[in-house]
Amino acid sequence: MGDLSRSEIDYIALACDGVRGLRPYLPGKPSEELERELGISNIVKLASNENPLGPSEHALQAIAQASKELTRYPDGNGFSLKSALHKRFGIDPELITLGNGSNDLLDLITRAYADAGKEVIFSQYAFAVYALSTRAVGATAVVTPAKNWGHDLDAMLAAITDRTRLIFIANPNNPTGTALDEAALRLFLERVPAHIIVVLDEAYSEYSLDDAFPDGLKLMADYSNLVVTRTFSKAWGLGALRVGYAVANAEITDVLNRVRHPFNVNSLALAAATAVLDDHEYLEKGREINALGLVQLAEGFDRLGLDYIPSVGNFICVDSKQDAADLYQRLLHEGVIVRPVGNYGMPQHLRVSVGLPEENQRFLDALEKVL
Numbered sequence: 446m447g448d449l450s451r452s453e454i455d456y457i458a459l460a461c462d463g464v465r466g467l468r469p470y471l472p473g474k475p476s477e478e479l480e481r482e483l484g485i486s487n488i489v490k491l492a493s494n495e496n497p498l499g500p501s502e503h504a505l506q507a508i509a510q511a512s513k514e515l516t517r518y519p520d521g522n523g524f525s526l527k528s529a530l531h532k533r534f535g536i537d538p539e540l541i542t543l544g545n546g547s548n549d550l551l552d553l554i555t556r557a558y559a560d561a562g563k564e565v566i567f568s569q570y571a572f573a574v575y576a577l578s579t580r581a582v583g584a585t586a587v588v589t590p591a592k593n594w595g596h597d598l599d600a601m602l603a604a605i606t607d608r609t610r611l612i613f614i615a616n617p618n619n620p621t622g623t624a625l626d627e628a629a630l631r632l633f634l635e636r637v638p639a640h641i642i643v644v645l646d647e648a649y650s651e652y653s654l655d656d657a658f659p660d661g662l663k664l665m666a667d668y669s670n671l672v673v674t675r676t677f678s679k680a681w682g683l684g685a686l687r688v689g690y691a692v693a694n695a696e697i698t699d700v701l702n703r704v705r706h707p708f709n710v711n712s713l714a715l716a717a718a719t720a721v722l723d724d725h726e727y728l729e730k731g732r733e734i735n736a737l738g739l740v741q742l743a744e745g746f747d748r749l750g751l752d753y754i755p756s757v758g759n760f761i762c763v764d765s766k767q768d769a770a771d772l773y774q775r776l777l778h779e780g781v782i783v784r785p786v787g788n789y790g791m792p793q794h795l796r797v798s799v800g801l802p803e804e805n806q807r808f809l810d811a812l813e814k815v816l
């Protein structure tokens with residue numbers, strides 16, 4: 446290689462084995478980008494499962510206050526936020542790891558426990574980041590077939606080998622919105638060998654209105670290999686700030702903190718997340734708007750004769766019965782951004798985030814027009 450001239454060097458070929466095969470994560474299209482490209486204004490973005498209410502006043506005030514200290518490094522231990530999580534949910538602060546969004550935590554867990562020769566199990570139609578993180582560390586992704594669009598826990602159990610180190614489960618799952626009940630999860634956790642770490646990704650668990658919806662934090666008392674991740678990006682309305690948390694046993698938490706970057710959560714995010722935990726009205730309002738929106742969208746799909754996957758998240762997948770990538774483009778021209786999920790192996794589905802009632806209606810009207 447020393448003989449190659451600069452222009453002959455292939456810097457992609459030089460990347461690590463796992464990294465070479467990756468494709469970058471496809472984010473939802475930002476409204477400003479669509480505005481720039483098509484000159485459309487009054488855009489409705491229902492593409493990234495964001496909270497349609499806008500940020501909590503508590504968060505905005507906390508950010509204004511924290512912004513006076515921008516020259517200082519953030520608190521690398523996140524003392525205030527961990528205390529607030531303790532106060533709100535009773536979580537032992539010693540067992541919390543904070544992340545730059547929960548994506549950061551999914552990545553930390555993978556880096557800490559998997560590498561070449563190890564296997565990581567997740568389901569077909571599971572969140573794209575599980576595959577990205579797994580492949581980036583050179584580990585092998587073992588993808589089990591879905592059942593009714595959701596996780597087939599028996600298939601996941603059957604996929605366990607001597608090389609399995611991690612299992613990712615999202616409850617509810619994105620992009621399909623399917624959920625597992627507590628009995629099914631417990632039966633599964635009973636059977637997973639305790640040296641295999643099970644990550645329960647609860648990015649959307651706040652949206653379930655069912656009191657019986659499983660609470661990963663409670664399950665942790667019985668299963669030492671369970672790690673629960675949560676985020677402030679969805680129901681708490683702070684997607685832009687990038688803050689999430691993982692709860693795990695003391696040893697796993699120790700390990701995660703060895704690979705965590707020292708100041709991975711910035712001080713504005715820490716302040717806003719701490720403040721929003723006290724805003725009970727905000728969370729409740731978001732849950733109500735979401736429940737109404739899911740009904741509104743489902744009724745709209747029924748009227749249009751379209752099937753959808755019943756969802757307990759803040760989004761819903763509808764079967765357009767045609768190439769959804771094309772439909773997505775036509776919706777863009779109507780000023781409506783949703784998410785095609787062909788990259789998840791669902792070429793006819795669109796994933797629509799639940800918006801405000803008028804936003805949902807704009808989407809349904811546009812959909813009817815372009816179908």
Ligand SMILES: *Cc1c(COP(=O)(O)O)cnc(C)c1O
Nearest residue numbers: 546547548572619648676678689
């Ligand atoms: C949105 C989402 C997350 C959270 O991502 P952040 O990095 O916290 O913004 C995690 N898991 C799933 C399944 C998600 O859809």
